[in-house]
Amino acid sequence: MPYAHITGWGMVVPEKVLTNDDLSQMVETNDEWIRSRTGICERHVAGEGETSASLAVEASLRALKVAKLKPTELDLIIVSTSTPEHLFPATACLVQDQIGATKAGAFDLLAACTGFIFAVNMAAQSIRSGAITNALVIGSETLSRFVDWGDRNTCILFGDGAGAFVLQADEEPGGVLSAVMHSDGSGGDLLVIPAGGSKHPTSAATIEEGLHYIRMDGREVFRFATRVMARATKETLESAGLTLEDVDLVIPHQANKRIIEAAARGLKLPIERFMINLDRYGNTSTASIPIATVEAIENNRLNAGDKVVFVGFGAGLTWGALVAEWTGPLPSERRVYPGWYRFWARIRSLLLRVVRLIEGILWGRHS
Ligand code: COA
Numbered sequence: 012m013p014y015a016h017i018t019g020w021g022m023v024v025p026e027k028v029l030t031n032d033d034l035s036q037m038v039e040t041n042d043e044w045i046r047s048r049t050g051i052c053e054r055h056v057a058g059e060g061e062t063s064a065s066l067a068v069e070a071s072l073r074a075l076k077v078a079k080l081k082p083t084e085l086d087l088i089i090v091s092t093s094t095p096e097h098l099f100p101a102t103a104c105l106v107q108d109q110i111g112a113t114k115a116g117a118f119d120l121l122a123a124c125t126g127f128i129f130a131v132n133m134a135a136q137s138i139r140s141g142a143i144t145n146a147l148v149i150g151s152e153t154l155s156r157f158v159d160w161g162d163r164n165t166c167i168l169f170g171d172g173a174g175a176f177v178l179q180a181d182e183e184p185g186g187v188l189s190a191v192m193h194s195d196g197s198g199g200d201l202l203v204i205p206a207g208g209s210k211h212p213t214s215a216a217t218i219e220e221g222l223h224y225i226r227m228d229g230r231e232v233f234r235f236a237t238r239v240m241a242r243a244t245k246e247t248l249e250s251a252g253l254t255l256e257d258v259d260l261v262i263p264h265q266a267n268k269r270i271i272e273a274a275a276r277g278l279k280l281p282i283e284r285f286m287i288n289l290d291r292y293g294n295t296s297t298a299s300i301p302i303a304t305v306e307a308i309e310n311n312r313l314n315a316g317d318k319v320v321f322v323g324f325g326a327g328l329t330w331g332a333l334v335a336e337w338t339g340p341l342p343s344e345r346r347v348y349p350g351w352y353r354f355w356a357r358i359r360s361l362l363l364r365v366v367r368l369i370e371g372i373l374w375g376r377h378s
Contacts, residue, residue: 013144015135016186016338019080019177021073022305023066024055024170024292031167038163045167050268054170054293056155064096064105066173067151068353070301071110074147075349078177078340082110082352086143088117089134091126091150091297093326094157095119098208106149110349111356115147123202124264124325126150126297128190128333131176131321135187138180149175150297157204159224168266169225170293174301181341188318189251190333191243198235201228202326236270236324241277243332244322251334255280257318258334260307264323265289265299274322286312296325315339 030053031042045051057066067090075082090103103117122129127150134146151173158166178187206222207213217223240263248254261284263271268289275282286307295302300321307313317337324330 013138013141013180013182014184014186015138015178016181016183016341017176017335018179018338018340019074019076019078020175020301020305020308021070021077022172022174022298022302023069023073024172024295024302025057025061025066027056027058028053029056034167037160038166040163040167048267048269049168050287050289051167051293052290055172057153057171061153061171062096063092063094063151063153063173064102064109066153066171067102067106067149067175068109070151070173070175071106071147071149072349072353074175074177075110076347078179079343079345079347080145080177080179081347082112082349082356083114085112085115085145085147087134087137087146088112088115089120089130089146089148090117091120091122091130091148092152093121093123093126093296094153102151108360109353109356111352111359112147113359122297122325122329123327124266124294124296124299125192125323125327125329125331126325127174127300128321128323128331129192129329131178131187132190132192132331132333134178135190138178144180146178147175148178149173150299150301152296152298154225154296157223157225159221162224164229165225165227168294170295172292172295172298172302174298174305176301176304179341185336185338187333187335188253189247190331191246191250192331193239193243193329195328198231198328199326201231201235201328202226233267233270235328236266237273237277239324239330240270240274240322243330244274244278244320247320247332247334253318253334258284258320259317260284260286260313261320261322262286262300262303262307264325265292265303266294266324313337
């Protein structure tokens, strides 16, 4: 049975930065309040032309370059997102087309901020079963497009960005060791975008009421988060046959520094064992864990052989954790330039559209 190794990683955030001082010009808040209640100092927000798919493509190409894997070798692409480009088609299909992953099946997964953990687990299980060899998992969000910039309860929290992992099959033991996934839909109303779906399709009335924006009961979400983080971490370690002493680094969902500190207290682990970078990015939802992972690697806090726990929570409610033995790229002499594939993918995509047009004319659909 092959093991599912994490062999590539990449992240990207939009250029535009919004500081706490910028926010204090927009709503009644201030830098001191935001820092002390959340730990956030600034966040990145998407500019014109930047979307969940465009960020996902950039992060993916970086991850493929690290793994030395061609897009054409991918079997599966999962995009975890709560801010897809459209209700359909899936953002994953747009990414598949734009990177030229010609043989990959692609779909979106929605489990809010926990989504990246769920998606990595799904990809790992597919590899472990022998069904596939190479997978790309992306967490990508443009939450700034769904934030009410007049609501100080939510607009201070969120940021945009994307992160990606490549997972590959290998006979060498290691990689994803275990994961737990949990949900409690009874808390669905605590963090929700009420309209724009099939229950309340967008209308003048839903827009008038602001139902297309994020609504959140911050205190309840805070209470829920502090309850589940430590519990999920212990569960996944137990199912991997490991203990807290084995853990080199915990990479938690970056929502609020106080939530992470509560998890550290609950686990009786020093806070230094946790990766925290929400001060510069805010809560990028499902992208926060891969973004923090890339920075942990760049800062030498995560190295081959380390045991790392990813743990998160979010709307749904959802929560989960995953433990992995960190691998790094599989040994390979070859050089891969995934960026080239973007160029050829564009031409391929255009040709496919032209062929479809010609077929339409030949079969009489465009007469
Ligand atoms: N600036 C200044 N004051 C603010 C404010 C802001 N941006 N937002 C709220 N306040 C005020 C409140 O109105 C309240 O005033 P009051 O006491 O006069 O009513 C006071 O600050 C305290 O509000 P409270 O909601 O109790 O603050 P808090 O300490 O719970 O912090 C959150 C609020 C949102 C930061 C915190 O609850 C949180 O992080 N929750 C989890 C949210 C989350 O992680 N969501 C994403 C999940 S993936």
